[in-house]
Amino acid sequence: MTAHGPHRSTDSAPHLTRRGLLRAAFAGAGFAALAGCSTPVGAGLANTRLDPGTVDYWNLFGGGDGVRMQQMEDGYRKAHPDTKLQAVTLSWGDPYYTKLSLATVGGKPPNVAVSHLTRMKTLVQAGLLQELHPDDLARHGMTPDKFNQRAWQASLVDGKIYAIPIDTHPFVLFYNTDVCEKAGLLDSNGQLVPIVGEEAFADALTKVKQVTGAYGATHGINADSASCWRLFQTFYSQLEGEVLAENGTEIVLDDAKAKRVLDYLRSLTVEKGLIPVSDYQGAIALFADGKAGFHLNGEWEITTFQTAKMPFSMTLVPNVFGGPHAVQADSHTLVLPVLPGQDRAQLDLSLGFVKSMLDQSDVWAAGGHVPAWQPYASSDAYRQLNPQHSYAAAADTAVYDPPGWYSGSGSVFETIMGSAVGGVESGQFSPDVAIAQIRSKLSVLAKTAPPV
Amino acid sequence: MASTTEAVDRIRPAPVPGPARPGRPESHGRSAALFLAPFVVLYVLFIIGPALYGLVMSFFDTSMVKPGLRSFAGFDNYAEALGSSDFWHSLWHTIWFTILTTPPLVVLALVFAILAERVPRGRWFFRLAFFLPYVLPSAVVALIWLFLYTPALGLAGKIVTSVGLTEPNWLGDQNWAMVSLAITTVWWTLGFNFVLYLAGLQEIPRELYEASAIDGAGPWQQIRRVTIPLLGRTTALVVVLQIIASLKVFDQMYIMTDGGPNFSTRSVLQYIYDVGFTSYRTGYAAAASTLFFLVVLAISAVWLMLTRRQSLGWAAKAGGEG
Structure with a gap:
């Protein structure tokens, strides 16, 4: 090894020369120029709009x-x-x-x-x-x-x-028709018998769990604040609870109602083991594999389950708390x-x-x-579209995220709410801690002067 | 990429400490200014100007979507940032990332540079192999590693399980996500430091190796007593550039984890991006940027002060021994 040291530099080793560096720089600039030739970039550089037509x-x-x-x-x-x-x-x-x-x-x-x-x-x-x-x-x-x-x-x-x-996309209940039939939850037409009340929903999940041998229902909990928020908002709205008022400058969270919902969710996950703590994809996989009879998610996952060629249908999220039917949705x-x-x-x-x-x-x-387009929504073609038509009523009981500059789909607000709910569902902290965390995080945003 | 040429320029005269240069004739000043002008104009226009504007903005409730600076806020933005746990957490994430990446990026680059320099044959291949990942854009690197880190299917998991360990949830576990990002970054940017060290190695006079070999020094002693001390200036440069590069981290997290899970990999730059561009609060974001700038400035200043003294010491020592 030693012998190589002294001899090397004189013969082969290529030095970094100024000319080489310049050449490389020009080559780099050439590539950049080539990349800049496509139309939108060209239009951007020339400060013109794309073709007016x-x-x-x-x-x-x-x-x-x-x-x-x-x-x-x-x-x-x-x-x-x-x-x-x-x-x-x-x-x-x-x-x-x-x-x-x-x-x-x-x-x-x-x-x-x-x-x-x-x-x-x-x-x-x-x-x-x-x-x-x-x-x-x-x-x-x-x-x-x-x-x-x-x-x-x-x-x-x-x-x-x-x-x-163009649409309303509500949170819905997917159900495995085979599993629910064995659990005795379907009517003579093969549709899920409407479930109303806290007891009834927990009972239904328990019956399903006995059939699947694993879980009753799934929804994304881990690293999925959006799904947690959607489920919480659905139940919390059935108690007619609200979180924000006055365009987000005021927090009107009803601690008692929120605690009731969180306690209930905790009982389904931590205490009774009816809902597993999985992430978004895991929740889908468990339902598609028949390890759970119910799946709570946005209706857009219909394609996933159709592709999986599994026996399933969809319906409104049950009215668990008995108030006016309400379901989290967006358009x-x-x-x-x-x-x-x-x-x-x-x-x-x-x-x-x-x-x-x-x-x-x-x-x-x-x-x-x-x-949302009524000429189609009220047509026979849509009425015959199954299972998509079976939850169409959700569009009329949709609850949208409260207005506020930091609120809305995929926003900071949803992350704060969903992280707290997810923490309760996975048993990391109690409903009281979650409510305190929600209040402290939201109050910072509520106090901030809106940037718009 | 601006730092590449800058670094190369700075490294050439560095390793050989010579006598002080004689003063240049006055007439060189004007042509120097002329040559510098294109750079200076752009630098003032796109770096100094916006930086000053950002500083002014940090004292106002500026919004991205509203014209003008809007109302004067005094030090409110600074007070809010200093009192925000989100700001401090993200700052810590950036510093934690720097701590995780800087030592391996310096030590491994040195080790590989010395090894590649000693390979008798196909040296070009090793140089290319180590440098190649650095040429890739961050998005490409992120996609490759997302693929490798795929739970249950990815190569990273297969390697870990094949030696009998359980596979961590690379990017999904709060405790692992940052480590996984650090591994990706080491693979990606090692090549830059590697090249700096290669350049440094070539500047070491060969006579020193000959002399030390005659004196009976083995390869390990040569590395310890000749190579490493004479690379002192290069090391100082590599470390300071690496610290700054690591503190600037944004792309990998933004693409691979989006700061998650549960904000555990959100770097301070992403925090600034989130509040400034997503939440439209550019005034507040400017204040957070200024605070971060002060942190970077302080770290760089302390490191430069430490290493300047030390590298002078190294050079003197090596000179004495040679």
Whole structure:
């Protein structure tokens, strides 16, 4: 080894020379320039818009939703061969809304974008969305009476229209028809007999557990604050409880009601072992494997279970606390971000695209979402769509996340609420600790002056 | 990538401590300024300017989606950040990541550089092999490692189980997620330090090895008494660049865990990104950035002060022995 040391440098070892470095730098710059040639980047550098005849559309749909959305985009392309549709799919949640906001602030928004109804209000307060005028909408056949009223009313901001709801996506109860039949929970038509009350739901889960030999129900608990929040909100709303008021500046959490719900959830998971502590994918896998007879989740997972070719159906989440039926839900809406210098032709192009999405509500509804577009929602075709039609009533008892600049689908608010609920369900802390944690975390946000 | 060229420029004159340079003629000043101008203009426009604007913004309730600075907040933003457990937790996550990554990235880079330098044949292959991952974009690295870390199916789990250990939930367990990210980062960025050390190794005069061999020094003694002391300046540079690079961590976490599970890998930069861009609170985010800047400044200053003294000591010692 020693002998190699002294001889080496003189003969072969390549030195890093200035010329080499420059050459490498130029090569690097060349690559960067090449990468910059594609149209959107070029348009960005030249500060021009894409071709005016283009509909630029952003959405956040992956999985089965993503496949169906592409199908609908293709439907639009086929019907409008002269219009160029440029669709971009971005990852769900905060990253999506961050990009949408930044693009709009920067004056380069898409023409049409998807937004959850509960996130849309903050975008409106931030001044990022165009107000849609009833006569413009009427020109494309979109009048308020043609939408699900709950979703339509919820999407108005101070009585003004900023968003067109395309669906309601409620939390639902999936059930394994084989398992539930053996547990004696089905009626003569093979449908789940409605379950009402705390005892009844726990009993049903116990019976199912005896059949499966493992668990009664599953839902995402570990690292899944969204599912925990959705279940909590569903039950808590059945007690007519609310969390935020005055646009998020006031916390109106009813400790007694929240404790009742948390105690109940804890009894199902920790005490009776009816619901396992698993993560989102694990909860799905256990249900698909028949290790649990019930699965609580958003209806969008229908595609997953259809693909698994298992015997299942879906229904409303049981009214466990006996108040007015209520279920956590949100809606996908289509919005038009503020676009400087938009002319009427471009507006019509965008609204035409929105209408085309509504016209293809059948494709969308097959993916589990309850259609907001009444011409389809009240049609026979939808009535015969099973099991999707069996929980359509959830759209009318939907409870949306409370308004507030830090609230909405996938927001900080949902993370705070869901983390606390998840902690109780997995037995890490007591309901009292969870409530204290919720109060302390939310009060920081409630006190903060809204940035919008 | 800016740091690459900077580092290479700085390393060349470093290892040979020579006599002080004579003062340059006055006329060089003007042409130097001329050559520097393109860089200085861009630097002021895109680094100094925005930094100063950020400092001003940190005293206001600035919102991303509203025009202007909005109302004056005084030190409220700073007080809020200093009183926020989320801020402190994320700052600790960044520092914990730095502690986890810096030692292996310095020690392994040195070890591999010395080994690669001593390979008699196919040296180019080893140099390339160690440097190649560094060329990959962070998104590609993240996707590769997400694949490797897939629970029950990934290669990382297979390796661990094949030696009879139970597989940890690499990215899903609060205690493991940061370690997993650190392993990914070591694999990814080792090549940069490796190249710096290779450059440093080539600057060591060969006569020293010959002389020490004649004096009867074995390979291990040569490494300990000649190579490592003479790489002192390089090590100081590598460590300070590595600490700064580790403190800047964002991409890996953002892509691989999104700061989770339960915020356990949210770095301070992601916290700033979350409050500034997602929650629109750019004024508050600017205050948090300024606080983080002070932390980085303090760490770098302390380290530079320590190592300057030490490396002068090393150089003198090595010079005496040689």
